Every structure is written in structure tokens, then in C-alpha cells.
Amino acid sequence: MRARPRLADGTGPVLVVLLILLVGLAFAGPAYAEPGGYLALLKRAAPLVVLAVGQYFVIVSGGFDLSVGSLVTAEVVVAARLVNGDDANTGWVIALLLGCGILVGLVNGLITTKLLVPSFIVTLGMLLVLDGAVFLWSGGAPRGALSPSFRLIGRGSVDVPVLGQLPWSVIVLLVVVAAAVWFMRSGTGRTLLAVGDNENVVRLAGGRVDRLRLLAFVLSGLLASVAAILLAGFAGVSAQVGEGLEFRAITAVVLGGVLLGGGRGSVVAAAAGALSLEALFSLLNLLGVSGALESAVQGVIIIAAVAYAAHGAGLWRVLRPHRPVPDTA
């Protein structure tokens, strides 16, 4: 009755899927015959995994965060303008970006908890506000440029004795996931999970429901900032950099078997879901499936994942034309 059963709950299937995809990659592409290929995959997946971990905190506590995609776009555009290609600006701009992420999360969380607005609406409004504000400020086209030291985090790597070149983004990714796992095993993390399951019980038991919800949104905003810094370095500055990322992060979390509505699922599974999604896109790319069909595949997969989560191994019984006695409610 410690953390073991909860960690296994829903984590198994996504890890199997991930393993199959990774093995598939090794067969499909020669680049994946050596560790370098997988490191490149990790590096590519790092922003999405970080976003998915942030989204996990919000979803598991029973909410949504639709604002992360536009937050990423806003921060990348703002960073480019403020850094303006000067290495001297890197430090304070990064601090400012992280601060902005926390602030956005704080606003999302306060409106959700104090004004009792559903998080779907709050973060949808935040999405509109951020999208509008950033374009208003930048005049429609991003200006300025990032400095080399800023881009180092997203694209650079460091020499490690055994592995060779280890990308900074992979280190950030590992630190974030490890911290998230540690957090979810702590008392606060478990109470957060309980809030998603049944907030009244937590409230009656003396838990600070509002404060925990707020914390989830703040963490989501903070991690979205980290993802923005990684993406800015990796992909460069554009006004479309965060487009659709919120739905992709939610897809990743759901793919990891985390229940929408909260209360179930592990953070490792959410991260594995994000990694699986990225691995799948790489695999489809190698197999020559057109990029246009990528979203269709993504759509089918999330429906399948949720259906599997709802029915477990009994799914085949539901899908059979004439079903026998339905034994699961």
C-alpha cells in the first residue's frame, strides 16, 4: 500500500508502447542503431516532456491548462526581443521568463480557485489574452534575436566521460522528471493526487485544496517557461512555435494513462507518454508517412488510449458486434 501499486497503475501499458516504438525505430532507421540516435530523440522530445509533466500536475488535480502553448509562444517572442542577440542579457531574461511563467500560473490558479471559474475557461481566456498581447506588443512579427548562450541550453551539449556528448536539454529533462517524481512521492504530491480524486474529502481531512490547485498551475506555468527556453534554443524564434502544444501535451498525458478529471496516473507515465508521442512521430517520418497524416494518427491514438484506459483488457468485448453480458459498469 505504499507508492508501488499507484506507480504501476497505468504506467505499464505506456512503457510497453514506448519500448515497442523504440525497438521499431531501431529497425526503421540506421541512425537509431547507436545511442546517439536515441539521444537526439530525447533532445527533440525534451520540451514536450517538460510540458507534459507540467500539464500532468494540473490534470491530476482535476483541471486543464490550455494556456501553455500560447505561453511558450509569448515567452519565445519576448525572449528574442529582450535578448536582442546580446550574451550579456541571457541571465536576466531567463530569470524573467521563469518569473513570467510563475506569474501566469499564479493568475490561472487564483482565478480558478478564488473566483470559482472552471480551469478550462480560465486558461482558454489566458490563451486569448497571451496570444493577443504578444502580437500586440511585437506588431505581428517577432523581432530581435537570441544570443548564442541562450540557445546553448536548447541545442548545445556537454562532454560526459562515458556517454560522449550529452545535450543540455536532456540533462534539464532528467532533472525535471526526477524532481517531479520526488514531488509526487512527497506528502504534498500525494495530497495533490487526492484533490483530483475527491476534493471534498481532502478538504474535510484538513488539506488546503485551493493552495494545492494553485501550486499545480504555478508548476505548469514554470515548466512551460522551461519548455519555452528549450524550444527557443532548439527550434529558434517564430510566432508559431507554441501552436497546438497545449493539445499535444494533453495528448501525451492522456497517452500515459492519466485520467482526465484527476486523481489517477503517475508522472513517469505522463513523461513516457510524451516520449512515445515524439518517438511515434519519428517512426512515422522514417516510414515515409506524410506529415499531414501525423495529426490523424495522433487523433486515433488518443481515442484508443482513452478507450483502453476506460475498459482495460475488456475493450475487445465492447467492440464485438453482439456483446455478452457486460460485467463492467
Next chain:
Amino acid sequence: MSAVRERARGRSDVPPRTRTFVITPVLVVYLALAVLLVVGSVLVGVHGGVLLDHGGILNILTRGTVLGLVAIGQTLVIVTGSLDLSVAYLVGLCSLVAAETMAGSPAMIVPGVLAALVVAAVVGLVNGLVITVLKANAFIATLGVALVLRGYLEHNYTGPAGSVPRAFQHIGYDRIGPVPVAALLMLLLAAAAWWYLRRTRTGYHMYAVGGDVDVARLSGVRTGRTIVTAHVLCAVMAGLAGVFLAGRLGSGAPYVGTDAGYDLESIAAVVLGGTALAGGRGGVAGTIGGVLILSTLDTIFDDLGLDSFFKDVVRGVVLIVAVALYARRRAARRST
């Protein structure tokens, strides 16, 4: 600002227990719309224009028509406690189906419209079945269907396709005085949807399912069938919006729905109209008010010559403030 004043008045005017004069969300929406029209008229007047002249009314109603059609359908789904994120791509798909079936010949108008509506109904059926049979969360189910539609559109189309005969383009441009015919049709459909929700058995069932699906099931409501019906109707309304847009543009356009963001926009309009996102409360009348507020805001911003991105900011703030007010009123009533 106006909304804040509404709330203050609403609070002081509602005595706890009498039922004589209750300020319903619908009333609040239309009061807010009236205040917005007055404030907007003054602002535009100061700027040297007239808000509610011939062109202004035409502008507000034309903008509201498509969003109104989508939002009416979205209302049915949200009242049932569900959600439809696939409407934006569906609008684009249906505009293409209609325009390609018509292919410029007036004889194919009816088959074109029917084909688009059948496609829409099938997509709605898929949405509903994924939610009820596969027990997928509505958010994920319709997001998945939306992504599938998006993949289909991106794979097969790069730009506008098909063409609409001139006779059918009348539906997009004809008007009686300053009122477009299409807007009247939209209002007619809104009235039909209102009647359906308030006066038919299935309509009542939608409220019941949205209020509490387990209670509804135990009371003998076929909840699955009700949810599927709501999704099919919602998709058909989105299909109508696509057909109308095809008539207005003269051809089908794959991204006409997503460029305008009809998925989230329609949800915003519904919620702005006082319908609870969790389901079971609200209605079409409020939604139309929400749609008119959004399209009036757009028109005011255009008349004032403000940056279009500023619109998004105001829109987001209005949405959050409005829902916060509804939530407060509800919480206040519950505690008394």
C-alpha cells in the same frame, strides 16, 4: 465594467426566497449586450462614426451568423454535459463537401447541401459513439476526431476547392433591409433549438443527463442515446455553418473554420451566455446573446480602428470576468 455594475445590481435586487423577479443569466447577458451597445455607440460616436447604422447592424449580424450556428449546436452538447472540439475542422470539411458536390451547377445545390449535412451527421455520430460506447472523455474523443479530420484536410487539400453556383451564393449575401437572410435563418434555428430543449422529451433528457448522468440513468433516461443525439445535432449545425460559408466564399475552404477558431470561440460564446460548462444548466437564448456580444465587440473594435490583436485580449478578459460573475452568483445563492 458594465458587467460589474450588473452584478452589483443583481445582488442587491435578489431577495433570498421570493420568486417574483429573478435575474437570470439570460437577462444579464442581454443587459450586458444593451450596455455594450450603448457604450460602443458613444465610443464610436466620439471617434466620429455611427455604430448602429445600416452597415454596422449588417456587420454585427453577418459576423454572428456562422458563430451563432456553431454555438447553437455547441449549446446542446454542453447542456448535455459534453463538449465538441471537432466543430472547427468540421465546418471546413462541410464547406468543401458542399462546394465540391455542387461543382458550379445549380442542379446540384440540394444534393450538395444534403451531402454536407450527411457527412456532418456521420462525424457527430462518431463523436457520440466514441464517448458513449468507448467511454472516452468528451474532451479527448472530440479532440481525437478533430485531429483525424485535420489530418484528412491537410493530406487532401492545399487551398480552396470546388465552386458554388451563383444561385446558391444568394444565401450568403441576400438581405432584407439591413438584416441578412442567413441571420434570420440562424435565429429561426435558434428558436427551433430553444423549443427542442425546453419543450420536447429529448430536450429535457439533455438537461437531466448534463445535470447528473447517473441520476438520469437511474430515472430511466437512455443517457447514451441522448448524448449521441446531442452530438449529431451539434455536428449538423456545424455542417450548416460550413454550407453557409461555402455560399459566402463561393468555394469550399479547408481552414475556414480553424482560422476563425470556431471550436473554442463557440464554447466561449456558450459559456458567456450563462450555460454551465459542466452541463445541465443554461440554454440557447443566452448563447445567442453571447454570440451577439462577441460580434458587437468585433464591430466596435473595427469601427474604432483598434488593433485586431487587442480584440483577443479583451475577449479573453470578458470571458473570464463573465464566468467569474456567474460562478459568484451561483455560490452566493447556494450559501443563502
